[in-house]
Amino acid sequence: MASATFGAGCFWGVEAKFRRIPGVIDAISGYTGGTAENPSYEQVCGGTTDHTEAVQIQYDPQKVSYEELLDAFWDMHDPAYPTKTQYKSAIFYHTLEQKAAAETSRDRRQLKLNAPIATEILPAQPFYRAEEYHQRYYEKHGISGDIYPH
Secondary structure, eight states, X not given: OXXXXXEESSHHHHHHHHHTSTTEEEEEEEEESSSSSSOOHHHHHTTSSOOEEEEEEEEOTTTSOHHHHHHHHHHTSOXXXXXXXXTOEEEEESSXXXXXXXXXXXXXXXXXXXXXXXXXXXXXXXXXXXXXXXXXXXXXXXXXXXXXXX
């Protein structure tokens, strides 16, 4: 099993979409990249902790590659949209191989989009699981994973 962490806007839709990928074992909504330990949703939304809403994925690299997860990440949001809020686009790499793959993937996507990509590529930092009502939010509320409001 391997881990991957992505921020691509509101974590509800991101989590739902990653869960649909064969080889993804689990996807957890949470917060990473900020200054406070165990932040609450209210703190993160208040902008005082610098956390990003993110999804941490556990996946089987024999069934899905990190590069395939990167492709899915680029397709599920607008990586050219610059924001410094909790909804920023970010890849949090867990290994130097993931960092290199993320940079290569970003450069390819930049050529395809022909627009500057705002996505940050950062080392993985402590990840704090979001409150339970955020986990599997779309599933719990009967919302299609195809809908992505943010």
